Amino acid sequence: MLAALTAASLSAQPIQYVEGRKLFLLTTRDSSYAMGVDSNGELQHLYWGAPLWRADDVPAAAPRREMSSFDPPAMLEREEFPAWGGTRYYEPALKLTRADGNRDVVLRYASHALHDNALDVTLKDIRDDIEVVLHYRVFADHGIIERSATIVNKTAKPLNIESAQSATFNLPAGEGYQLTYLTGRWAAETQVNHEAIHQGMKVLESRKGHTSHNINPWFAVDAGASEDHGSVWFGALGWSGNWRITVEQTPYQQVRVTGGLNTFDFAYPLKPGESLDTPAFYAGYSADGFGAASRLLHRFEREQIAPGGLTSRVRPVLYNSWEATTFNVNEAGQKQLADTAAKLGVELFVMDDGWFGKRNNDRAGLGDWTVNPQKFPQGLKGLIDHVNSLGMDFGLWVEPEMVNPDSDLYRAHPDWVIHFPDRPRSELRNQMVLNLARPDVKEYIFGFLDKLATENNVKYFKWDMNRPLSEPGWEDQPVADQRKLWVDYVRNLYDILDRLRARHPKLEIESCSGGGGRIDLGILHRVEEVWASDNTEAFDRLRIQEGFTQAYAPKFMSAWVTDVPNMNRRSTPLQYRFLVAMQGALGIGSNLNKFSTDDTAVATKMVATYKRIRDTVQLGDLYRLMSPRAGDVTANQYVAADGKQSVLFVFRHSQEYNTAPPTIHLQGLDPKALYKLESADNKLVERQPQFSGAYLMQAGVNVTLRGDFDSTAVILEKQ
Numbered sequence: 060m061l062a063a064l065t066a067a068s069l070s071a072q073p074i075q076y077v078e079g080r081k082l083f084l085l086t087t088r089d090s091s092y093a094m095g096v097d098s099n100g101e102l103q104h105l106y107w108g109a110p111l112w113r114a115d116d117v118p119a120a121a122p123r124r125e126m127s128s129f130d131p132p133a134m135l136e137r138e139e140f141p142a143w144g145g146t147r148y149y150e151p152a153l154k155l156t157r158a159d160g161n162r163d164v165v166l167r168y169a170s171h172a173l174h175d176n177a178l179d180v181t182l183k184d185i186r187d188d189i190e191v192v193l194h195y196r197v198f199a200d201h202g203i204i205e206r207s208a209t210i211v212n213k214t215a216k217p218l219n220i221e222s223a224q225s226a227t228f229n230l231p232a233g234e235g236y237q238l239t240y241l242t243g244r245w246a247a248e249t250q251v252n253h254e255a256i257h258q259g260m261k262v263l264e265s266r267k268g269h270t271s272h273n274i275n276p277w278f279a280v281d282a283g284a285s286e287d288h289g290s291v292w293f294g295a296l297g298w299s300g301n302w303r304i305t306v307e308q309t310p311y312q313q314v315r316v317t318g319g320l321n322t323f324d325f326a327y328p329l330k331p332g333e334s335l336d337t338p339a340f341y342a343g344y345s346a347d348g349f350g351a352a353s354r355l356l357h358r359f360e361r362e363q364i365a366p367g368g369l370t371s372r373v374r375p376v377l378y379n380s381w382e383a384t385t386f387n388v389n390e391a392g393q394k395q396l397a398d399t400a401a402k403l404g405v406e407l408f409v410m411d412d413g414w415f416g417k418r419n420n421d422r423a424g425l426g427d428w429t430v431n432p433q434k435f436p437q438g439l440k441g442l443i444d445h446v447n448s449l450g451m452d453f454g455l456w457v458e459p460e461m462v463n464p465d466s467d468l469y470r471a472h473p474d475w476v477i478h479f480p481d482r483p484r485s486e487l488r489n490q491m492v493l494n495l496a497r498p499d500v501k502e503y504i505f506g507f508l509d510k511l512a513t514e515n516n517v518k519y520f521k522w523d524m525n526r527p528l529s530e531p532g533w534e535d536q537p538v539a540d541q542r543k544l545w546v547d548y549v550r551n552l553y554d555i556l557d558r559l560r561a562r563h564p565k566l567e568i569e570s571c572s573g574g575g576g577r578i579d580l581g582i583l584h585r586v587e588e589v590w591a592s593d594n595t596e597a598f599d600r601l602r603i604q605e606g607f608t609q610a611y612a613p614k615f616m617s618a619w620v621t622d623v624p625n626m627n628r629r630s631t632p633l634q635y636r637f638l639v640a641m642q643g644a645l646g647i648g649s650n651l652n653k654f655s656t657d658d659t660a661v662a663t664k665m666v667a668t669y670k671r672i673r674d675t676v677q678l679g680d681l682y683r684l685m686s687p688r689a690g691d692v693t694a695n696q697y698v699a700a701d702g703k704q705s706v707l708f709v710f711r712h713s714q715e716y717n718t719a720p721p722t723i724h725l726q727g728l729d730p731k732a733l734y735k736l737e738s739a740d741n742k743l744v745e746r747q748p749q750f751s752g753a754y755l756m757q758a759g760v761n762v763t764l765r766g767d768f769d770s771t772a773v774i775l776e777k778q
């Protein structure tokens with residue numbers, strides 16, 4: 060770490076350019092990235108790894124010689140943004156067809172423009188005015204490099220783009236790499252997978268129109284790293300639609316990661332003069348394992364991706380009645396819940412599904428965003444005023460992209476849903492997807508959300524999306540343009556969010572898609588938090604949260620305490636459920652009307668404790684000390700950004716043979732400082748009032764966790 064900082068501080072500029080060799084060296088606190096133009100004019104990747112400070116050290120890019128007629132030079136090289144053309148047989152970053160059917164594209168360096176921390180390199184086809192501008196942005200203090208590309212049709216004829224990737228990343232030449240990625244399904248998101256990379260290609264993707272629960276657009280490649288040690292190269296795509304990341308090992312000891320817009324069912328025509336921007340692909344390198352890689356990303360997301368960045372507030376404690384009431388919301392019931400929530404210390408009261416149209420179940424009402432007069436005879440004002448009078452902000456659930464066939468909206472605009480003419484319109488959860496790519500649909504959605512936020516003191520939307528796209532037709536477009544739907548849908552979604560935020564600067568938004576179906580760096584640029592999973596069962600959550608935090612900061616991870624028995628018919632103690640949820644943005648989703656006096660006492664205490672530690676949890680560094688995948692004890696530690704506080708959370712699944720939990724070695728502390736330890740519930744074995752950081756990290760602490768689903772927390776205050 061010290062070495063890394065020294066190296067980075069020696070490099071004056073985040074981007075160095077060596078004119079003679081047309082070589083670029085991009086350097087962050089934690090990494091360097093180099094590429095250069097070879098004598099054929101091709102932009103070749105040269106280096107990605109720990110920080111360098113001297114661009115002159117990096118050898119110039121040199122074209123390779125043919126190995127055999129089956130192993131052409133292009134395959135042995137590491138092009139920075141390969142188009143499909145010439146003798147390239149690996150995954151291209153660009154593929155297109157010209158109007159006359161010609162599909163060969165070979166890109167050569169044309170020019171570049173260098174700014175402080177940004178670089179644009181323009182590549183151009185060897186014959187035609189087809190340009191690709193590669194955008195690089197260096198977040199030197201955050202250890203992250205952002206890449207994307209703009210494809211520009213400067214020819215006089217239309218082009219059809221068939222693959223438009225954001226970037227190709229080359230790993231250092233070699234084999235024996237491993238890939239880590241996150242998979243799942245509804246209520247079982249972000250499960251960690253770790254596997255060897257062999258020759259061939261692994262495809263991570265979504266074809267569902269949203270980011271999807273199935274695979275998340277994040278990857279990490281390592282060469283034998285662990286949570287605390289070793290080199291990890293990682294990246295995350297900022298795109299909430301059909302995305303694709305391929306991880307490919309060629310026969311030539313090369314591993315390449317290419318990502319951007321999914322090529323599946325993709326066609327994006329560009330008329331003369333038009334261009335296509337690809338999503339941002341953020342990447343970084345850590346020399347200190349997966350934990351350090353996550354911490355780099357977390358800080359980057361909090362400070363550079365999230366709306367407001369450093370100036371955004373910590374997430375408030377939220378109450379949401381969905382699991383308690385489902386669709387049975389009404390003014391009296393919500394007011395009663397609000398009264399109790401306020402007493403527990405809740406700061407944001409969110410009314411979920413069921414408040415609008417004829418929404419008494421999931422078969423009707425989606426699309427009709429007017430308050431249900433039976434449930435709320437006075438409109439929302441009575442409830443909102445009441446919630447505000449209790450000192451809480453008010454939030455509202457919406458699912459803007461969707462429509463039930465049984466709705467006034469669908470009866471008025473059956474053509475607004477995504478469909479192919481004269482084909483079935485598949486329903487999932489009895490709903491269909493509005494074609495957000497259409498300008499009229501986009502304006503309708505913006506209009507009703509803007510109205511809701513203007514006419515009511517709504518401070519928060521929980522924006523849900525409860526099904527993927529299907530039968531993606533767009534009949535009122537020319538045939539050649541119909542598949543633009545995949546891209547334009549997402550752009551319009553982003554546009555609505557951006558405009559809403561601009562018009563209502565105090566409005567906060569949560570992204571939910573049946574749980575964690577829309578979590579990525581594109582949406583996180585526009586929302587304050589995301590709903591990690593509809594699965595609120597606390598033990599399952601430990602693994603969902605472990606996977607979530609590989610890629611995303613705990614601050615964004617909305618986590619609720621709910622009632623038991625929950626999923627898997629499992630019951631865990633209330634404290635266990637609280638401590639699990641307190642590792643992210645704490646929310647409560649229990650039926651508070653059923654809380655016993657004891658429950659209320661536990662909840663009140665836990666909410667107060669959370670408020671004491673939430674800056675540390677939300678803005679600090681996370682150390683995943685013991686993985687729920689590895690044994691029956693899970694331990695996570697958070698260290699405040701200023702190092703003054705740290706919190707340890709420990710969970711036990713099932714004790715066997717009366718065994719004591721393993722000693723827990725803390726991390727991220729100042730070895731020379733003294734820390735006062737405070738146990739939440741007297742389960743800390745060590746009794747001295749204070750310990751040195753050195754002892755806590757080297758000798759460790761012990762906790763007494765017995766039986767099933769026992770839990771504890773220890774707060775450390777630096778003296």
Ligand code: GLA
Pocket residue numbers: 381411412456523525571572573574590593
């Ligand atoms: C989805 C969400 C839930 C809840 C319901 C409401 O399933 O993930 O949290 O909002 O919709 O219908």
